[in-house]
Amino acid sequence: MKNFKVDHFNKREDNLVLSEEINAILRAADDIIACGGRTMLAKILKGSKDKKVLQLGLEQNPCYGFFRALKIEEIVAKIDWMIIHDFLEIQYSGKLPMLVFTEKGWILEREQYANELLRQWDEWLAQGIIPESMEYLKDRNRGLILLFLEKIRQTGDERYIPLLEHWVGIEYKKVRQAICRVINHLQSPGDSSCKRIQTEPIGAGELAELLKVDTLTPEVLKCWECGKKFVWSEEEQKFFKLKGFVPPKRCPECRDKKWLGKMGVEV
Ligand SMILES: [Zn+2]
Known part of the structure; x- marks a missing residue:
């Protein structure tokens, strides 16, 4: 009998990173966790001879050069996929966005x-x-x-x-x-x-469960300012995750008003 259950891994976007790749990216990230960002991680996975990579001894990482055959942009896309699917997240150290493990990733x-x-x-x-x-x-x-x-x-x-x-x-x-x-x-x-x-x-x-990819679905949030409910779209959730932003507190209208207010525009 044919199984009609939706398989996450069948979807094109969710196929971007395989489970052994998830592990390799996590292992590569371990040596720069909370002190390096996406670019540094991509360089490790690429096997880059970048001065900073060598200075920090990152060529010793067992996953150094794991994605040697890929272009840097392709590796960054995989890292972004890891952030969007909650294996890694962005946290700020001052103004610098750093990678940290999520609970699942850790x-x-x-x-x-x-x-x-x-x-x-x-x-x-x-x-x-x-x-x-x-x-x-x-x-x-x-x-x-x-x-x-x-x-x-x-x-x-x-x-x-x-x-x-x-x-x-x-x-x-x-x-x-x-x-x-x-x-x-x-x-x-x-x-x-x-x-x-x-x-x-x-x-x-349990391992299979942790490796399972949660796809983002639109969420309904309540605005702190006007109390109205608003939809937090999938696209916007991705953007927020990649930027390391916390979920929005205000609806789009109140956000606009706040920004216009800051810029001195009467609303
Ligand atoms: Zn509002």
């Missing part, structure tokens, strides 16, 4: 970053390396670190213990406690007295 990024940290440890174990310092894990986002620890715990693999012990000394109390719990668990996996760490990795279904 859940996806945290998941793939924690996996990346775990793969790094697996490589070290395979090569018999214990890095000199574990400082690279300090002052990271707490949610990311707890998720990473949870992933280690779930492996039940005691070979991680030396790395954990190497790490524990440099950490703050909360993280230290979490590391100790994981060490205890790995030493005696059957021990049910181990408290579970709150952060759970996301399951496949």
Whole structure:
């Protein structure tokens, strides 16, 4: 039987970014989050040799050059798609528009970053390396670190213990406690007295849900000034998102009046 349900990904505009591309853009954005904008992100994804990119060491990002074959404008269009579909958002640092993760974007990024940290440890174990310092894990986002620890715990693999012990000394109390719990668990996996760490990795279904693209639909808002209801169109919502503006408080007429008033025009 034919399924008539509308598939978001069938629509031309929503097809612009694939799920592995969503992950790549999020990973590339992670190194400049809250301190870089769309242009910088596009340069990382392009694999640009731009002075600032190299100065900041962004060529080390695992997704550097992910869209090497695309033109900068095409990459920017993908980034804009990510903003319009709530994976990234624009926030202002002074007058500069900076990219930050939305909640949905961060859940996806945290998941793939924690996996990346775990793969790094697996490589070290395979090569018999214990890095000199574990400082690279300090002052990271707490949610990311707890998720990473949870992933280690779930492996039940005691070979991680030396790395954990190497790490524990440099950490703050909360993280230290979490590391100790994981060490205890790995030493005696059957021990049910181990408290579970709150952060759970996301399951496949949940991941699909997060990757699902919400299409914008016109919204009805109420004007703060005159109380009239007005339609906030899809096009205008896109514009506001790309500019990092909060939803409009006034209807178009009151907005016009306000601007004309500012310009000294009698209304
Ligand atoms: Zn109004």
